[in-house]
Amino acid sequence: xxxxxxxxxxxxxxxxxxxxxxxxxxxxxxxxxxxxxxxxxxxxxxxxxxxxxxxxxxxxxxxxxxxxxxxxxxxxxxxxxxxxxxxxxxxxxxxxxxxxxxxxxxxxxxxxxxxxxxxxxxxxxxxxxxxxxxxxxxxxxxxxxxxxxxxxxxxxxxxxxxxxxxxxxxxxxxxxxxxxxxxxxxxxxxxxxxxxxxxxxxxxxxxxxxxxxxxxxxxxxxxxxxxxxxxxxxxxxxxxxxxxxxxxxxxxxxxxxxxxxxxxxxxxxxxxxxxxxxxxxxxxxxxxxxxxxxxxxxxxxxxxxxxxxxxxxxxxxxxxxxxxxxxxxxxxxxxxxxxxxxxxxxxxxxxxxx
Amino acid sequence: xxxxxxxxxxxxxxxxxxxxxxxxxxxxxxxxxxxxxxxxxxxxxxxxxxxxxxxxxxxxxxxxxxxxxxxxxxxxxxxxxxxxxxxxxxxxxxxxxxxxxxxxxxxxxxxxxxxxxxxxxxxxxxxxxxxxxxxxxxxxxxxxxxxxxxxxxxxxxxxxxxxxxxxxxxxxxxxxxxxxxxxxxxxxxxxxxxxxxxxxxxxxxxxxxxxxxxxxxxxxxxxxxxxxxxxxxxxxxxxxxxxxxxxxxxxxxxxxxxxxxxxxxxxxxxxxxxxxxxxxxxxxxxxxxxxxxxxxxxxxxxxxxxxxxxxxxxxxxxxxxxxxxxxxxxxxxxxxxxxxxxxxxxxxxxxxxxxxxx
Numbered sequence: 001x002x003x004x005x006x007x008x009x010x011x012x013x014x015x016x017x018x019x020x021x022x023x024x025x026x027x028x029x030x031x032x033x034x035x036x037x038x039x040x041x042x043x044x045x046x047x048x049x050x051x052x053x054x055x056x057x058x059x060x061x062x063x064x065x066x067x068x069x070x071x072x073x074x075x076x077x078x079x080x081x082x083x084x085x086x087x088x089x090x091x092x093x094x095x096x097x098x099x100x101x102x103x104x105x106x107x108x109x110x111x112x113x114x115x116x117x118x119x120x121x122x123x124x125x126x127x128x129x130x131x132x133x134x135x136x137x138x139x140x141x142x143x144x145x146x147x148x149x150x151x152x153x154x155x156x157x158x159x160x161x162x163x164x165x166x167x168x169x170x171x172x173x174x175x176x177x178x179x180x181x182x183x184x185x186x187x188x189x190x191x192x193x194x195x196x197x198x199x200x201x202x203x204x205x206x207x208x209x210x211x212x213x214x215x216x217x218x219x220x221x222x223x224x225x226x227x228x229x230x231x232x233x234x235x236x237x238x239x240x241x242x243x244x245x246x247x248x249x250x251x252x253x254x255x256x257x258x259x260x261x262x263x264x265x266x267x268x269x270x271x272x273x274x275x276x277x278x279x280x281x282x283x284x285x286x287x288x289x290x291x292x293x294x295x296x297x298x299x300x301x302x303x304x305x306x307x308x309x310x311x312x313x314x315x316x317x318x319x320x321x322x323x324x325x326x327x328x329x330x331x332x333x334x335x336x337x338x339x340x341x342x343x344x345x346x347x348x349x350x351x352x353x354x
Numbered sequence: 355x356x357x358x359x360x361x362x363x364x365x366x367x368x369x370x371x372x373x374x375x376x377x378x379x380x381x382x383x384x385x386x387x388x389x390x391x392x393x394x395x396x397x398x399x400x401x402x403x404x405x406x407x408x409x410x411x412x413x414x415x416x417x418x419x420x421x422x423x424x425x426x427x428x429x430x431x432x433x434x435x436x437x438x439x440x441x442x443x444x445x446x447x448x449x450x451x452x453x454x455x456x457x458x459x460x461x462x463x464x465x466x467x468x469x470x471x472x473x474x475x476x477x478x479x480x481x482x483x484x485x486x487x488x489x490x491x492x493x494x495x496x497x498x499x500x501x502x503x504x505x506x507x508x509x510x511x512x513x514x515x516x517x518x519x520x521x522x523x524x525x526x527x528x529x530x531x532x533x534x535x536x537x538x539x540x541x542x543x544x545x546x547x548x549x550x551x552x553x554x555x556x557x558x559x560x561x562x563x564x565x566x567x568x569x570x571x572x573x574x575x576x577x578x579x580x581x582x583x584x585x586x587x588x589x590x591x592x593x594x595x596x597x598x599x600x601x602x603x604x605x606x607x608x609x610x611x612x613x614x615x616x617x618x619x620x621x622x623x624x625x626x627x628x629x630x631x632x633x634x635x636x637x638x639x640x641x642x643x644x645x646x647x648x649x650x651x652x653x654x655x656x657x658x659x660x661x662x663x664x665x666x667x668x669x670x671x672x673x674x675x676x677x678x679x680x681x682x683x684x685x686x687x688x689x690x691x692x693x694x695x696x697x698x699x700x701x702x703x704x705x706x707x708x709x710x711x712x
Contacts, residue, residue, distance in 0.1 A: 035526045036496070133398055161523075163397045163553045165594055172658075190526050196661050217659050235531045278662035278681070298535045300560035303583025304596060304641055307560065309535055318531075320662070322641070324580050329542055 001026035002047060002152060002184050007056035009042055016042045018208045019056065024184055029175050029200030031216070032188040034231055038205040040188040044154045047186060048075045061151065076150035080157040082141035084129040090116075090140050091125040097148035115143045118173060120166075135162045142170075146177065153178070155187045159194070171197050192234040196220060204231045226349040229274045235307065237274045238317045242344075244268050249339075252313045257290045257339050262353050266344070271352070274343040277320035282308070282327075285336025293334050299327040310335065356423030356514055358386040358409065358547070363418035365404055371416070378404045379415070380571040386515070389545045391538070393562035397553055397594070400568040406517060406551050411435050422514050435514065438507035442520040444499035445506075448492040452483060455491050456505045463510075477509045480540060497529045504537070508544070515547040522557060534560060555595045559583075567591050583639070584698060585622075587707050592637045592700075598665055601643065601675050603636045605701075612636050612701050615650050615670050620696035625708040634708075638699040640665065640678040645686055646693035650675070657685050668692065 002024045009017035017039050024030045032040045045051040046058060049070040057066045065073065076097070084093050091112055098108045116122045119139040129137050142158055155174075159167040175198055178185050189195055195202050196216055203213040206227040212219050223229040229237050243250045245268050250256040259266070283291055297316060298309040306325040309318050310333065319335050327333055343354040365379040374380065379401045386392055394402045407413040409420065411432035419428045427435055438459075447455055456477060460470045478484045481501050486494070491502060500521060507516045518537075522530045538561055541548050550561050558565050559579040567575045567582065567590075575587040586592035592600030605614045610624045612634070619636055652668035652675060666677040666685055675692060679685060701708040 035528065135398055164555060164597075165397060165553075165599070168597060168599075192527065193660065197658055197665075199658065220659075220661055230528075234527050236528050276662070298539055300535070300538060301579050302556055302559040303579040304639075329539075 001061065002186075003059040004043075004046065004053075005057045005059060007046055007053040007058065009046060009051065010054040016208055017046070017053075020210050021056075022203060022210050022213055024186065025201050027182050027184060029178060029198060030184065030186045031195045031198055031200060031202040032186060032205050033190070033192060033195045033202050034188075034205030035190055038231075039208040040190075040205050041156055042208075043205065043210075044077075044156055044186060044188060047152065048077060048154055049073055074149070074151040075154065076145040076148040076152075077154045078142050078145045078156065078158045080160045082138040082161075084137055084140050084144075086129055089126050089128060090121060090132070093129065093140050094121075094125075094143045094147050097144060101149065111147055112143075115146050118177065119143050119146075119170075135166060138162055151183055153183050153185045155185065157188055157190065160189075167194075175199050192220075192232050195232070202232070204228045206231055222351070223343065224351055226272060226274065226345045226351075229343055229345075229351070233274075233276055235277050235318050235320060237276050238280060238315075239272055239274050240312075240315055240317075242271050242273050244271060251290075255290060255292050255313075255337075260340075263344070266353055270347065272345040272347075272349075273354075274345065275337060275339070275341060277307070277318040279338040279341040280317060280319040281321045281336050281338070282306075282319065282325045283334035283336050286338060287336075288340065289336040289338040291334055291336050293332060296327045296329055296331050296333050298329065299325075301326070308333070308335075356425075357388050357421075358515060359419075359421040360384040360405075360409070361419045361421070363405070363408060363415045363420070365401075365408060365413070365415045365417075377416075377571055379408075382418075382573055384566065384573065384576070386547060386549065388547055390547055391541045391561060391563045392547075392549045393558035393565045394549060394551045394568065395553070395555060395558040395565050395594075396568035401571040402551050402568050403519070405568070406519060406549075409515075409549070410437050410439060410517060436510070436512050438510060438513045438516040440500075440503050440507045440516070440518045440521050442523045444496070444503040444524075446491045446494075446499045446502050448490070450491060451487065452478075452489050452491055452494075452502060453487040455502050456483075456487075456509055459506055459510055473509055473511070477505045480508070480543070481505050481536070497525050497533055500525060500533065508540075508546075513546070515549060518548065518550045518552075520552055520554075521550070522552075522554075530557075537561065555597070559595070567594065569594075585707070586637065586700070587710055589635060589637055589702050589705050592639070596639055596641075598640055598676050598678075600637045600639045602702075603638075603673050603675065605634050605636045607634050607701070614673075617650060619650075619694060619699065621699045621701045622697055623701055623708050623710075625701055625703055632704050635702045635705075636694075636699060637702055638694045640676040642695040642698040643675060643677045644693055644695070645677065646691050649691040649693040652690055652692055654686060654688060654690055 004020055004022045007020050034040050046053055049068055057064055094112045095108050116125055121139055124132055138161055159170055202216050202219045204211045211228045212224045220232050244266055247259050248256050249259050294310040294312045296310050300307040301324055306321050308327050309316055344352050346352045360382055363379055363382040366377045368376050371377055396402045408415050419426055456474045457470050478487055552558050565582055566573055569590045575591045582595050589602050603614050605612045607625050612619045612621050614636055650670055652670045654668050656667040658665040662681055664679045668675050
């Protein structure tokens with residue numbers, strides 16, 4: 001199993017990773033979720049031994065491997081910018097790590113065949129990478145990483161350059177592929193939806209720090225802080241300041257609701273709330289929420305869902321609902337905030353309720 | 355600005371196309387109205403980039419004509435067509451200021467400086483770039499640079515159409531929402547014809563009033579996002595649009611009624627006379643499948659948590675049927691039965707909506 005112990009990474013005067021400890025679930029599918037430049041790639045480079053920590057240690061399988069170069073570890077990697085051997089056929093590209101491991105020819109053939117089948121590369125095995133589309137080249141790089149018997153597989157946004165539908169299929173296939181292997185997989189993505197669908201465990205990364213690590217669904221539904229909630233929301237989570245005063249939570253002069261359950265124990269004062277767009281529905285909504293009147297800024301219909309941006313007291317809110325709800329830009333409309341799903345954050349950003 | 359018409363376009367990259375597969379574009383007839391927001395949607399290799407290059411004049415079609423209004427532009431070079439293009443990767447001069455980047459297309463055409471200035475400021479205001487005007491482009495983020503690319507497309511007042519080629523690919527998801535909605539807002543404000551080329555259904559569907567879906571060199575459907583979702587003309591559209599896509603199940607047809615798993619399945623359309631030997635399928639989106647007390651017996655195989663909803667994978671024999679449930683809906687375990695909403699269950703013959711083959 002892989003563990004980062006108080007790892008720091010500095011480059012010159014800049015800190016890329018602030019002190020981070022992270023013990024990945026052994027043999028599991030782990031996701032690093034964060035925006036571009038959050039530090040995902042640096043974390044992977046540290047895990048692989050491609051770069052060394054400025055402080056702290058990297059442990060693997062109960063051993064301190066800090067300073068052990070990548071060549072001496074059983075690591076395989078795929079990056080967003082794929083790399084293949086241009087002068088080898090697709091077949092030989094995929095087989096190359098197996099050749100290095102001196103695997104029997106018959107086994108090479110069966111393993112390459114199986115992986116090529118899964119990644120829909122079988123018709124192209126005899127071609128050179130340059131004769132393939134970008135997506136096919138990326139799948140070749142992916143196939144090579146999967147062919148190799150590695151203890152640690154690092155996938156850095158491997159599907160980012162692929163077609164939407166292909167991505168959808170591989171997103172389902174990848175976790176299955178590793179299900180019966182003992183290796184630890186780390187998968188970096190900036191797409192919250194992808195993180196959820198891949199399943200497994202997620203570490204949210206924000207500005208050089210891991211903010212939370214846990215089972216996907218619980219990080220998504222119970223983020224420890226504001227940064228995590230923002231990283232793990234697509235479309236972006238709605239946020240606003242509220243005032244708690246006794247039993248009343250007040251969003252604006254006209255909009256308030258009563259503090260229920262655990263909320264009653266919160267000290268009075270100002271909080272930030274987060275409410276995901278699918279909990280903001282065109283009125284009447286599901287009932288039981290708080291109705292707000294607003295002005296529509298933008299309305300988008302994706303066929304299956306409607307997205308409406310509206311102005312609420314000078315803040316832009318987003319509603320995401322099933323089905324077709326037609327709104328005109330500039331019209332007045334009423335939405336229901338399902339406040340039972342509100343997350344409450346204290347001034348420092350820590351989630352205190354919801 | 356003008357209406358754009360594509361008439362009987364065919365294109366092959368080969369000198370002597372012989373087989374049907376030699377054609378990158380098999381036959382395209384399309385009309386884009388002035389001021390519309392369109393998307394050209396399809397997987398890589400479907401011909402959408404070929405079509406885009408034909409419209410912009412980078413490529414001359416093997417056969418067929420392109421008209422802008424009354425003018426036949428088939429043989430006009432790109433610079434005579436007055437088209438603005440925004441590419442996947444931002445095209446920005448790093449050493450220039452944001453202002454000079456925006457001014458570039460105008461100065462290039464010898465527009466008087468006073469006019470350049472007023473136009474640049476107008477576009478900068480539109481895109482919320484005013485504060486950045488004196489800044490050097492080199493220091494900007496990816497979405498900032500892409501906004502400048504966009505601004506350079508918009509700055510000319512003489513363009514017929516502005517075309518976007520996968521403009522948000524390099525943008526992070528949370529910024530995509532913002533940029534896309536800004537683009538949409540922009541279209542509503544300036545009313546210029548926009549054509550948005552993408553393989554991403556969400557981008558196509560949320561941006562466009564009408565979406566052109568391409569598959570293997572042909573246009574399989576042109577429709578509003580709602581039409582494409584509710585009434586896919588071809589199983590490819592059903593599969594490609596929607597996430598997850600439409601469930602497509604092989605079926606028998608008896609007396610015009612579809613049968614699956616030995617049970618009659620009521621459908622929106624019917625097949626009056628599917629020729630013997632043709633492939634018949636039922637298409638129903640996961641949104642229109644529900645768990646029921648009786649109906650098609652299935653095993654529940656897997657539940658994926660997609661945040662705002664759950665995707666439940668069930669199987670009847672080898673056939674996979676996906677069901678979409680809300681975030682907190684209960685999911686039956688092991689064995690269950692499924693019912694389809696007949697208003698949104700379709701019968702397809704050889705891939706085409708029964709009765710609608712071209």
